[in-house]
Amino acid sequence: MKRIKEEEAFTLIEILIVVVIIAAFTALVGPELFSRVSQANQTATAKQIDVFKLALNNYWLDNGEFPSSSEGLKALVERPNSTSPERWNGPYLERKEIPKDPWGNEYKYQCPGKHNSHKYDLWSYGKDDKEGGSGEDADITNW
Numbered sequence: 001m002k003r004i005k006e007e008e009a010f011t012l013i014e015i016l017i018v019v020v021i022i023a024a025f026t027a028l029v030g031p032e033l034f035s036r037v038s039q040a041n042q043t044a045t046a047k048q049i050d051v052f053k054l055a056l057n058n059y060w061l062d063n064g065e066f067p068s069s070s071e072g073l074k075a076l077v078e079r080p081n082s083t084s085p086e087r088w089n090g091p092y093l094e095r096k097e098i099p100k101d102p103w104g105n106e107y108k109y110q111c112p113g114k115h116n117s118h119k120y121d122l123w124s125y126g127k128d129d130k131e132g133g134s135g136e137d138a139d140i141t142n143w
Helices: 002-008 012-063 072-076
Strands: 108-110 121-124
Touching: 012 072, 012 121
Parallel strands: none
Antiparallel strands: 108 121
């Protein structure tokens, strides 16, 4: 009986070999997966900016102007005090609140824009929430 139990158990060497294989696989594949997550966050931010652009254009069609910088993107879900109730035909977004970027930061909005003086500027500073940067820290804009 003793001999059968010994044959069914894993040896320390076998366990160490499996652990080394898993560690090597993680070291090779892990960085690639993390870069994909970074790329997905940047793509999601660009798509959210596109959704805001569509909503802002609908707002402009109804009101003849874009929301001011002080009204901000909130004007897409709540009628601003400065907008006549007859003209505002919102909410212009399905959600009741303005979504944040994938890193939990607020989207930035300025009207009239510095880069788009005839319209508005809309952007996210990326993961670091600071101007400039590269990779996940890169700014994602509508200009």
